[in-house]
Amino acid sequence: RKCHQIGMFRKAGWTIVNPPKPLMADDHPMWMASKWLSMNVLMLDPKRVIVSAGETTTHKMFENLGIECIKVDMKFANSLGGGAHCWTADIRRNGTLESYL
Numbered sequence: 445r446k447c448h449q450i451g452m453f454r455k456a457g458w459t460i461v462n463p464p465k466p467l468m469a470d471d472h473p474m475w476m477a478s479k480w481l482s483m484n485v486l487m488l489d490p491k492r493v494i495v496s497a498g499e500t501t502t503h504k505m506f507e508n509l510g511i512e513c514i515k516v517d518m519k520f521a522n523s524l525g526g527g528a529h530c531w532t533a534d535i536r537r538n539g540t541l542e543s544y545l
Contacts, residue, residue: 452545464482464501464505466480467502468482476524482502482527491511492511493506496518496519497515
């Protein structure tokens with residue numbers, strides 16, 4: 445489906461990357477979520493990301509961008525909804541507020 449916001453990201457100089465299709469089996473129980481939780485990752489900093497261990501094509505995508513993947517087996521937790529990003533909350537940040545657009 446068409447992304448109407450993509451222009452503002454391009455204008456801000458972002459690199460646009462099409463994600464790989466999720467590798468999770470079609471028969472894996474996903475009661476409250478979709479297989480696209482493969483994209484629900486947690487960026488620790490500009491060079492490290494927490495990503496589902498089974499999503500090897502997602503690992504390759506990040507590694508091709510120069511980002512180290514920290515692989516965590518979370519497929520059964522995904523069944524209940526959410527991923528690494530959803531399961532965390534900032535309690536403290538270092539640095540100053542920045543606009544990325």
